[in-house]
Amino acid sequence: MVALIPYITLAWLVPAFPLVGFLITSLAKSKLKHNQAGIIASTMVALSFITSVFLFFILNSSGQDSATLTLFNWVSAGDLKIPFAFLIDHLSLVMMLIITGIGALIHIYSIGYMHDDERVNSFFAQMNLFTFSMLLLVMGANYLILFIGWEGVGFCSYLLIGFWFKNPAFNYAARKAFVMNRIGDLGFILGIILLFFTFKSVSFNEVFAQAATLQSGAPILTLITLLLLVGAVGKSAQIPLFTWLPDAMAGPTPVSALIHAATMVTAGIYMIARSSILYNLAPITSNVMIVLGLTTAIITAIVGLRQNDIKKVLAYSTVSQLGYMFLALGLGAYSAAIFHVTTHAFFKALLFLGAGSIIHAMGGEQDIRKMGGLRSKMPITFLTFLIATIAISGIPPFSGFFSKDLILTKAFETSPWLYAFALGGALITCFYMFRLFYLVFFGAQRLSSAHPHESPRVMTVPLMILSVLSLFGGFLNIPALFGGDSGFENFLHKAVTSKESGEIHSATEIGLIMVSLSLLGIIIALAYRTYVKKSTVPAADGAPSSLIARIVANKFYLDEIFAALIEKPFGRLSDFLFKSVEVKVLDSAVDGVGTLTSRLGNLVRRLQQGNISFYLFAMVAGILLFIIFILIV
Amino acid sequence: MIFLFYLLSTIMIVCALLVVFSKNPINNVIYLIMCFIAMAGHYILLNAQFLAVVHIIVYTGAIMVLFLFVIMLLNLNKAIIIRKSTVTRVSAVVTGGIFFLVLLAATRQTFEIDAKYPFNSEIGLVSGIGKTLFSEFLLPFEISSILFISAMVGAMMFGKKDA
Amino acid sequence: MKELSSAIQLIPLENYIFLSVALFSIGMMGVLFRRNTIAILMCLELMFNSVNLLLTAFSAYHSDPAGQVFVFFIMIVAAAEVAVGLSIVVMMKRNVDSIDINLLNRLKW
Structure with missing residues (x-):
């Protein structure tokens, strides 16, 4: 198919660059000298970022909404015709820009962070493959290509989380991530099959065109959307499948940044936003998403309060922010969700890279109780981390404010209760982020053995770029309230169909913002008083604490509940199958076949005595039998 | 003429049986040669003169002489005492008989075939x-x-x- | 010649079938009956010839020379077979000093 927009065919270059990078770095793994792999990988991602920007301007100037680029016919069997095609529209362009832009910064940062690792070449190969899969995911023009990227991302995350595979705990974490993703994938692939079954196509355009004619709330649509939601819940780490994400911190910090900020976890959000037409027609699923998102946002925020590992805190905040995105999706504010994905990508990447910088400086120490007083030692990291913390807390004019406020407003339009809960979650987020911030940067240094120092420029420059983005990223979408034109939302409206919602009075809106701002101020002051003035340090792990504190610190015992509800019965079932079914039935059956064969062999062996005259007799008997058989039949 | 056929057939069957049952290799060869000469007679009866001549030359002239040469070369011209067990020999005869009957049954359908073509x-x-x-x-x-x-x-x- | 050829019409075809089947059975019985390898080879010749006779009879009754050409080829194969077979017998005699077929019981391996 000839694309209507000139130069849009260049879109294939976007995923091609990281793929080439992956091939080079993985094939020439042993040949590449120090840093070369990192430079190649970063260049490739940067090139595809430049291509994405180019595509962005092309699409904008063309005045068209989307372009489909068919590379080749991939599957053609009976009714099933699936071209290997890319869909370039505003939604996928936004995602491509985030992935390649943030991805490029993270790649560059990794050059410094992974400098001393002996498997640095494999690291960059896997990072490139990860980027490639994610690009495939967002660029695919049908659900099957999306699924390839989906699985590719899952696989690469497994590789990268378990990158330091010599540590069994890290391996366990990688496995956990993989298995939990698989649970979601099962729902996802069932959803795709059902989609094909219903619409006889998996291409976005055809499915949406047909779905638009269906009745709202049709049971088949509800079922499809619920199944797809299961996939999104697994990939985007919502309750109950979220526990893999905090454990995924086992990987190197840039990997966490890549997984949390630019790729992987946003895949679920993207997929639902992409299927917005289907979800608009399935109110039940939307309600489920609201409940799931809000519960996740609040519960994980509470858990985040008691975490002492710097990366774990950030991980729980990611899950919590993803909850907000799901809330927005459930409310039908798809563009708000994508906007939050964008700003979240900015400040979460910044937070993780900053955390990486801190860990790097502390010589691998991740416990915030042992940090402190890093403000003067690491000024750049301090400043950028501060910007990110303010951004995630939702204080204007930082980027997080705009996106979070958008979601909160949408929540208020639906129900004040939703707003109250969402705001509560945001306040908790603010508290634990500032707790983290104060503990790390203020007070006295608590670990005497470490000699913190500022990170090299290759790491700080990406931090600075990201902090600029975190600062001003929100201006992409200034709401009408502040005299803006909601540019980002309008941009996305061409690609996703958001639900119409009732307008609220601008006075109410301002009032809401005032309420949340004053509460945020109180929270920050509270955190300051607790952790800076009183210099409280969280108790050591073994110290006695109240029941609630213990419940929170152990993430509501969710892992244990999983273990009791799923793992134990499943383990017992496996045990039963192994001890009774396999050993007694299957094994003995297999052994029986072997024994029977060898007994028969023993029996027949006597026939084979090497005597020619006996053979001759046997031959004649055979011919006789044969002729008789022919005569009779 | 049918008399000639029966005569030759009788010679052939008898000589063939003697080939099987006589113990001296030299005698075996001579009986076999007689059998082949009778067969050449059959060929002539069947108007296959060329085959009859070639048969005499190849079989009696070449192959059987080869047999004789080997027998004499290996000095086997005395009666060989080695014998199979009685069971084997009886079962061989029985098997041969059964084989004969079965083959007859198998070829029975061809008995009805007549000479359809003009004889050339x-x-x-x-x-x-x-x-x-x-x-x-x-x-x-x-x-x-x-x-x-x-x-x-x-x-x-x-x-x-x-x- | 004319007389001979007309004589054929008097002999029914089944007579030849009967004769060659008998010869074949006798040859096969001999193969099973004898232990002397050379005798076994001779019985094989007998079986060959019964087939030859049958082919010639059918060829003559159908006026088709192809059957007789086949007999010719069978003779070629028989000659080759006898040459190889007899050389095997010579080697056997040389190696185990006997031509008893039951001594050739190594086919197990």
Whole structure:
């Protein structure tokens, strides 16, 4: 198919660059000298970022909404015709820009962070493959290509989380991530099959065109959307499948940044936003998403309060922010969700890279109780981390404010209760982020053995770029309230169909913002008083604490509940199958076949005595039998 | 003429049985030669003169002489006492009988076939066979020379002293 | 010649079938009956010839020279077979000093 927009065919270059990078770095793994792999990988991602920007301007100037680029016919069997095609529209362009832009910064940062690792070449190969899969995911023009990227991302995350595979705990974490993703994938692939079954196509355009004619709330649509939601819940780490994400911190910090900020976890959000037409027609699923998102946002925020590992805190905040995105999706504010994905990508990447910088400086120490007083030692990291913390807390004019406020407003339009809960979650987020911030940067240094120092420029420059983005990223979408034109939302409206919602009075809106701002101020002051003035340090792990504190610190015992509800019965079932079914039935059956064969062999062996005259007799008997058989039949 | 057929047939059957049951290899060979000569008579009866001549030359002239040579070479001309067990011999005879009956049953359907074509006395002559052989069957005929060469090489390989 | 050829019409075809089947059975019985390898080879010749006779009879009754050409080829194969077979017998005699077929019991391996 000839694309209507000139130069849009260049879109294939976007995923091609990281793929080439992956091939080079993985094939020439042993040949590449120090840093070369990192430079190649970063260049490739940067090139595809430049291509994405180019595509962005092309699409904008063309005045068209989307372009489909068919590379080749991939599957053609009976009714099933699936071209290997890319869909370039505003939604996928936004995602491509985030992935390649943030991805490029993270790649560059990794050059410094992974400098001393002996498997640095494999690291960059896997990072490139990860980027490639994610690009495939967002660029695919049908659900099957999306699924390839989906699985590719899952696989690469497994590789990268378990990158330091010599540590069994890290391996366990990688496995956990993989298995939990698989649970979601099962729902996802069932959803795709059902989609094909219903619409006889998996291409976005055809499915949406047909779905638009269906009745709202049709049971088949509800079922499809619920199944797809299961996939999104697994990939985007919502309750109950979220526990893999905090454990995924086992990987190197840039990997966490890549997984949390630019790729992987946003895949679920993207997929639902992409299927917005289907979800608009399935109110039940939307309600489920609201409940799931809000519960996740609040519960994980509470858990985040008691975490002492710097990366774990950030991980729980990611899950919590993803909850907000799901809330927005459930409310039908798809563009708000994508906007939050964008700003979240900015400040979460910044937070993780900053955390990486801190860990790097502390010589691998991740416990915030042992940090402190890093403000003067690491000024750049301090400043950028501060910007990110303010951004995630939702204080204007930082980027997080705009996106979070958008979601909160949408929540208020639906129900004040939703707003109250969402705001509560945001306040908790603010508290634990500032707790983290104060503990790390203020007070006295608590670990005497470490000699913190500022990170090299290759790491700080990406931090600075990201902090600029975190600062001003929100201006992409200034709401009408502040005299803006909601540019980002309008941009996305061409690609996703958001639900119409009732307008609220601008006075109410301002009032809401005032309420949340004053509460945020109180929270920050509270955190300051607790952790800076009183210099409280969280108790050591073994110290006695109240029941609630213990419940929170152990993430509501969710892992244990999983273990009791799923793992134990499943383990017992496996045990039963192994001890009774396999050993007694299957094994003995297999052994029986072997024994029977060898007994028969023993029996027949006597026939084979090497005597020619006996053979001759046997031959004649055979011919006789044969002729008789022919005569009779 | 049918008398001639029965005469030749009787000679053949008797000689064949003697080949099987007589113990001296030399006698075996002589009975076999008699059997073959009777068969050449059959060929002539069937108007296949060329085959009759070739049969005499190849079988009695070449193959049976080869047998005799080997027997004399290996000094086997005394009666050989080695025998199979009685059970084997009885079962061999029984099997042969059964085989005869079964083959008869199998070929019974062909008994009804009549000579449908006008009889042509020319086909058995040298010219008739030759024309067919060198037109339709030229390639197999040439290839059979390869068979002979390989058989010759094989026989020499086996016959060498320390192969 | 004319007389001979007309004589054939008097002999029914089944007579030849009967004769060659009998010869074949006798040859096969001999193969099973004897232990002397040379005798076994001779019985094989007997079986060959019964087939030859049958082919010739059918050829004559159908006026088709192809059957007789086949007999010719069978003779070629028989000659080659005898040459190889007899050389095997010679080697056997040389190696185990006997031509008893039951001594050839190594086919197990």
